[in-house]
Amino acid sequence: MDIRIVNTCNNDCLYCLESSLRNKDKFISKDSLFTAISKEEDKSNITFFWWNPLLHPELKEIMYHSYKEWFCWIGLLSNTQGISKKYLWELITEWLSTFWIYFNSFDKKNHEIINWWWISYEDYLHNLKLLAVSWINLKIIIHINDLNINTVARDVLILREKYWFTNFDFINYFPFDKPYLNKDLLEYNIQDNAKQIELIFKVVKKFSLKVNFMKFSKDFFSYFTEYYNYERGVLNQIWEEDIQRLNWKWTPFCYEEKRCEQCFIKDNCRYYGI
Numbered sequence: 001m002d003i004r005i006v007n008t009c010n011n012d013c014l015y016c017l018e019s020s021l022r023n024k025d026k027f028i029s030k031d032s033l034f035t036a037i038s039k040e041e042d043k044s045n046i047t048f049f050w051w052n053p054l055l056h057p058e059l060k061e062i063m064y065h066s067y068k069e070w071f072c073w074i075g076l077l078s079n080t081q082g083i084s085k086k087y088l089w090e091l092i093t094e095w096l097s098t099f100w101i102y103f104n105s106f107d108k109k110n111h112e113i114i115n116w117w118w119i120s121y122e123d124y125l126h127n128l129k130l131l132a133v134s135w136i137n138l139k140i141i142i143h144i145n146d147l148n149i150n151t152v153a154r155d156v157l158i159l160r161e162k163y164w165f166t167n168f169d170f171i172n173y174f175p176f177d178k179p180y181l182n183k184d185l186l187e188y189n190i191q192d193n194a195k196q197i198e199l200i201f202k203v204v205k206k207f208s209l210k211v212n213f214m215k216f217s218k219d220f221f222s223y224f225t226e227y228y229n230y231e232r233g234v235l236n237q238i239w240e241e242d243i244q245r246l247n248w249k250w251t252p253f254c255y256e257e258k259r260c261e262q263c264f265i266k267d268n269c270r271y272y273g274i
């Protein structure tokens with residue numbers, strides 16, 4: 001079960017798809033969360049997802065409630081802002097078992113462009129180290145974009161060698177959700193970056209990393225097709241609201257912006273090839 005508990009974030013990352021939700025209540029009420037958690041039948045895992053759940057003032061109580069409702073794995077996805085040694089320990093004692101961490105780049109300039117300086121580079125590295133030695137289940141989530149594509153392979157290597165991370169999700173630049181204000185900073189060309197992409201796969205392969213590639217077109221994988229998840233299928237990689245969006249009533253902006261070649265969903269889109 002993935003559940004959103006905040007509609008707010010300390011950051012304003014360039015690639016964020018969630019900015020339109022900021023007008024809603026900042027923190028989902030504890031009572032409505034408890035009801036949703038209690039109603040869920042699949043108790044295998046619960047992840048507090050989207051934006052920065054660490055900002056919810058009642059996070060510890062919500063986690064403890066999840067534990068009492070018999071969820072086996074309790075996880076968070078966060079940019080780490082708000083964590084401290086003491087708070088992390090308190091969350092672990094409230095049965096936090098998994099922490100997924102958004103990561104952009106060890107390149108300070110790139111970090112600052114993507115994060116708009118909201119979480120300082122130094123604070124971020126400090127939090128990364130804190131989590132790396134926590135021995136809970138950890139995963140790094142990297143949105144690949146034009147700013148970091150040259151450093152992803154090197155960064156994954158550092159994350160593996162220096163911080164012992166072995167579990168990664170890579171998420172592609174999302175072509176059709178909304179017009180990005182900073183499209184030119186995010187959108188990359190697969191052919192122009194073929195060597196860098198190959199390096200990513202070589203690092204992943206050399207260290208037998210646990211990886212998951214989301215929303216990449218088949219072209220991205222070149223001859224590393226073992227990393228393309230044919231079973232999952234394209235439509236399972238997107239949310240229900242995105243599937244609705246594919247029923248375009250008008251010519252979509254992404255078509256007009258000529259994004260189709262890099263789009264992971266092009267084989268399912270009636271506009272591609274028109």
Ligand code: SF4
Pocket residue numbers: 175176252254255259260261263264265266267269270271272
């Ligand atoms: S194939 Fe083109 S028009 Fe269709 S969703 Fe992708 S980018 Fe948009």
